[in-house]
Amino acid sequence: MAHPMIAPSILSADFARLADEAQAVAGADWLHVDVMDAHFVPNLTLGLPVVESLLKATEIPLDCHLMIENPGRWAPPYAEAGAHNVTFHAEATDDPVSVARDIRAAGAKAGLSVKPGTPIEPYLEILKEFDTLLVMSVEPGFGGQSFIADVLDKARAVRRLVDSGELRLLVEIDGGINADTIEAAADAGVDCFVAGSAVYGAADPAEAVRKLRAQAGKASHHLTLAP
Numbered sequence: 001m002a003h004p005m006i007a008p009s010i011l012s013a014d015f016a017r018l019a020d021e022a023q024a025v026a027g028a029d030w031l032h033v034d035v036m037d038a039h040f041v042p043n044l045t046l047g048l049p050v051v052e053s054l055l056k057a058t059e060i061p062l063d064c065h066l067m068i069e070n071p072g073r074w075a076p077p078y079a080e081a082g083a084h085n086v087t088f089h090a091e092a093t094d095d096p097v098s099v100a101r102d103i104r105a106a107g108a109k110a111g112l113s114v115k116p117g118t119p120i121e122p123y124l125e126i127l128k129e130f131d132t133l134l135v136m137s138v139e140p141g142f143g144g145q146s147f148i149a150d151v152l153d154k155a156r157a158v159r160r161l162v163d164s165g166e167l168r169l170l171v172e173i174d175g176g177i178n179a180d181t182i183e184a185a186a187d188a189g190v191d192c193f194v195a196g197s198a199v200y201g202a203a204d205p206a207e208a209v210r211k212l213r214a215q216a217g218k219a220s221h222h223l224t225l226a227p
């Protein structure tokens with residue numbers, strides 16, 4: 001049985017010390033990299049050059065979350081650079097399937113993300129083209145926001161399809177994940193938990209990763225897929 005996966009979000013890290021901040025969470029499953037373009041979301045973070053440098057600085061697989069417009073243009077280079085996952089937003093493109101195929105062809109896992117207000121039903125048919133569904137549990141753009149529990153219905157719906165064998169992908173959640181919220185998300189069938197402030201705001205980020213993973217492991221749902 002695979003363990004619950006924890007993906008610390010570098011949005012809450014010190015951007016001047018990213019290599020050290022990656023080292024500080026050495027036991028994490030993935031390092032979640034928030035790419036924001038100040039258009040799709042009202043914040044600006046980092047882009048491909050920083051991801052290329054991070055790839056040289058850490059062995060942790062990079063989970064690149066593109067909160068950007070025009071992912072068809074910008075997503076494949078992250079895959080070519082060596083990112084493990086390249087996730088883009090359903091709301092940012094009219095043709096998510098071709099973006100997913102381009103990401104996979106460039107050698108990465110493809111992820112689809114949905115904002116809290118975006119229903120999952122219109123996308124269920126195309127999820128077979130993806131390796132990960134990233135359910136946003138805050139409005140994308142900023143760390144440190146409160147968890148929106150309503151989105152767990154989307155995780156439950158997709159988990160049912162995975163458990164019944166109709167889909168094969170990881171369910172990931174991002175936003176407001178901490179000691180108070182992670183068990184509810186795990187119970188809903190989430191496989192991978194992104195946590196920014198709960199990890200990098202802790203005195204010992206590596207210990208925070210271990211504690212969150214142990215807490216998620218207490219939930220009734222058990223993973224069936226390896227990462």
Ligand SMILES: O=C(CO)[C@H](O)[C@H](O)COP(=O)(O)O
Nearest residue numbers: 009140141143144176196197
């Ligand atoms: O994608 C994000 C925001 O758009 C971040 O990954 C997310 O909010 C993590 O931060 P926190 O755990 O503090 O909520």
